Amino acid sequence: MKHIFLTLFLIFCISPAFAAEKDVVIKVNGMVCDFCAQSVLKIFSKEEGVTDIDVSLDESTVSLNLEDGATITDEKIAEIINFSGYDLVEIICIQ
């Protein structure tokens, strides 16, 4: 019985709901339109080490998941946001 609970606990912990926290959250200005914000998705998805991208129009944020050990510099993020047509406000790194 103890093993069943332990197995269930482990499955629960590694489920997507618990893995949803992002490594980097980027706040941007001007991102009000879904059709235009596709650019963010397209450019970040070409970036090596980025495994998942979430765009929130409500929060005006782009959230990234990175591969273990992968990094992305603030300069690169600023460049991508600029190439997408938006203004970078803040980069928040989640430890």
Next chain:
Amino acid sequence: MQAKARPVSYQGGWTAMFMNDADKHSAHIHYSPTVNTSLGYKLEYWRDGDFTVNAIQMNNLLKRWNKKGSQANIYLKSGLGVAYSDAGDFDGETDPAGFVGLAADWENRRFFVSYENRYTEAGDIADFYTQSARVGITPYIGEFGDLHTWIMLQADHKPESDNTLTFTPLIRMFKGVHLGEAGISDEGDILFNYVIRY
């Protein structure tokens, strides 16, 4: 969703636009080498004048205001090419053609307004000025990835036309990289536009 679905895309992005309204059918495919410029091919068929324009079109983002919760833009659109008439007084005639115009827009997640003008010169075949404006509202505010729906009203002013001022209520819907618009003008003409971004 800026004037006519963003005449300049993200850096490295491709866009294809197919527009049909009371006056013309057009196709425009452009590439954006920078976030401020797009370069592409424009094909137009003007029904009343029975002439075709093939042009290289360049769009320049002159100014963008990125604000928290809104964006505004001013674009310069210009094209240079050849016009060919296949009917009427100038049947079989080919002339150099060009056009230039300004487009401006502002939007937040609930409201949209835009204005656009253009002067077209095609030698003996045609020369005319047009301008149009749009207002739009979305009945619901969708998140990224949702199907977005906008209700819009477009006003077209064509000083040299029989119907100088026309109004076209339309619906704009977009999801992902696809955008479609459909409407009918107060003169009974159909508007149908489709845009895809790569």
